[in-house]
Amino acid sequence: MVQEMHWNLLSNIGYFCEKTISEFFQTLQRNMGSSENEHCSLEELDVKGSTPAQANGWVLSAAEPTGLWRELLSSARETVFPHKNNSAMSNEKQPAWKRVIIIFQGLFPILRWGQKYKAQQFKSDLMAGLTLASLSIPQSIGYASLARLDPQYGLYTSVVPPLIYAVMGSSREIAIGPVAVVSLLLSSMTQKIVDPSVDPLAYRKLVFTATFFAGIFQATFGLFRLGFLVDFLSHAVIVGFMGGTAIVIGLQQLKGLLGISHFTTKTDVISVLKVVWTSLHRPWNPHTFLLGCSFLIFILIARFLGRRNKKLFWLPAIAPLVSVILSTLLVFVAKADKHGVKILQHVKGGINQSSVHQLQFTGPLVGEAAKIGLISAIIALTEAVAVGQSFASAKGYHLDGNKEMVAMGFMNIAGSLSSCYVATGSFSRTAVNFSAGCETAVSNIVMSITVIIALELLTKLLYFTPIAILASIILSSLPGLVDIKEAYTIWKVDKLDFLTCMGAFFGVLFASVEIGLLVAVVISFAKIILNLMRPSTEVLGRIQGTDIFCSIKQYPITSKTPGMLITRIDSALFCFINSNFIRERITRWVKQEQEETKEDPEQGIHTVIVDMSSVRNIDTSGIRALEELHKNMVSNGLQLAIANPGWQVIHKLKLAKFVNKIGGRWFFLTVDEAVNACLGAKKDGMTC
Secondary structure (H helix, E strand, O other): OHHHHHHHHHHHHHHHHHHHHHHHHHHHHHHHOOOHHHOOOHHHOOOOOOOHHHHHHHHHOOOOOOOHHHHHHHHHHHHHOHHHHOOOOOOOOOOHHHHHHHHHHHHOOHHHHHHHOOHHHHHHHHHHHHHHHHHHHHHHHHHHHHOOOOHHHHHHHOOHHHHHHHHHOOOOOOEEEOOHHHHHHHHHHHOOOOOOOOOHHHHHHHHHHHHHHHHHHHHHHHHOOOHHHHHHOOHHHHHHHHHHHHHHHHHHOHHHHHOOOOOOOOOOHHHHHHHHHHHHOOOOOHHHHHHHHHHHHHHHHHHHHHHHOHHHOHHHHHHHHHHHHHHHHHHHHHOHHHHOOOEOOOOOOOOOOOOHHHOOOOOOOHHHHHHHHHHHHHHHHHHHHHHHHHHHHHHOOOOOHHHHHHHHHHHHHHHHOOOOOOOEEEHHHHHHHHHOOOOOOHHHHHHHHHHHHHHHHOHHHHOOOEHHHHHHHHHHOOHHHOOHHHHHHHHHHOHHHHHHHHHHHHHHHHOOHHHHHHHHHHHHHHHHHHHHHOOEEEEEEEOOOOOOEEEOOOOOOOEOOOOEEEEEEEOOEEOOOOHHHHHHHHHHHHHHHHHHOOOOHHHOOOEEEEEOOOOOEEOHHHHHHHHHHHHHHHHOOOEEEEEOOOHHHHHHHHHOOHHHHHOHHHEEOOHHHHHHHHHHHHHOOOOO
16 A cells, blocks of 8 residues: 555656657747647648649748757757657656656666666676676776776776766666776877876866766766767768777877876877887887787787687687786786886776866856866767667667667766766777677676776786786787778868868877867868859750759750759758859749740750759848849740749748749749649740
């Protein structure tokens, strides 16, 4: 009886929260003006039996398009209340407790698949998690050094974020933790503001604050379905960025591999090579170099054998941990630390410490922390979503990128409060997790618990671990980041994409990580602007015996319609940047047609049809270009007709009163209808 009362209370609270938030979204939508009830169903329209006048009416009576804020609110509502998309679930008769469960299942997918979790799956996840931990522990320590943090912070980052992701994430294979690229990105940007060797506490505070902002940005991107922002880093950018970063990371590891004491804080290849060259002319420790190279060769051989024989997938996974154990024993027995071999020394044990008090939201560095967090968030999301989707497709299921972003955001927010820096999905560890036969995200939980045990019991054993081994582990994970084959494919397919790829590569290599990203994004935007400035505009012809109109250049079998010039604008935007280009090109085609039929006016054109089916939006400059085009047509005795304008386009043309200027009867659903109507008007002797 008491349990039933508690459950009813929980259901009522959940229902009240759902109703309150849902009414909040609905009120905002009503205040902004909802257009959901203004659409007419296609089932109510008899398209085939319609008259031209009715078709014109459908084009001109389109409902007001959805505004930006209504779309954002709708997206947020769908994320919070996924059951609203299903009419059966949103039924008024649906019990409140079921609605509460559906909401929580949407936010925490583990509640959905956990109901069907079996013992056999746990066996697979247990083995995968233990294998994953054997790789994560040494990698996490190495990546912490790359981020200019103490070793324990890398281990902390392999504890809390994986646990949060296992509860909120939807990928079954992705392995969460610190990664090389994000570690380098954080250190390269943060150490320009605070030097970790001078003030390590201030450096950590800035890193944790940047991690918090990274989580906020990631969660916001997912909540409002703004994942397209990540797409600004195209595939070509990522290939170039990863390649350049891998080379920079590899050169920086020469510090540990050669036992160099004084090393540059800059990340460009020239500065790093200059320091290495200078150090080689000074006394350096050959024992460190020999030790590091020996275990690097061992790890690479283990990886080669694992790739050749899939049954040996565990070999490359445990090779880094075996290297740490053997090298630590070797240094301890041979007392190599007395002969100049640098060791980790003290590694702080115990589980994650709270870092809430270290977050800084006041002072002059907040803006810098937000900037670092934004860049880190985008890079981390790009890598995680790419990794998650590639392995999800291999398993045959779909991954919701927006939900992944929400999960990544919350795990990094929680991580920033528990001494973690930015975590994301690692390709190398995910590949190990996949090969080890993981079934669900429980493998992340097993890995996290194993790391906790290591923090509690094994950190003292890492005292004699040589730093050269950490450099070897990081170096062994870099070859997969330099994808020469993919860069060559980009060169063959798209030269501008290859230019973007090389911009990111050389920017990272010779300037800095953020400069490389900036160069790549600038080239990408230049490519977009170039395509917008000179969009494809085609002259269309009809394929004989059909109502299909195609480009006469692409399909030479098409034929022009006598008396008409049919053009198509192949651009989603008809705006200030391309409006004059489009207007001048259509005007030039009209003049060419008139000159060709100068001697036989009867064969001249009398109508210009513009197919705007590809145009999704238009601005005032585009409308102005259409007005000038219409005036030019009228002065030459020609009629302008518009076919299939987009939703936003027709709405703005009506607001600008362009529809009244040209006449509503000259707007059509399809090019075929426009051709037939114009031919009929010509036969009836109608003029413009």
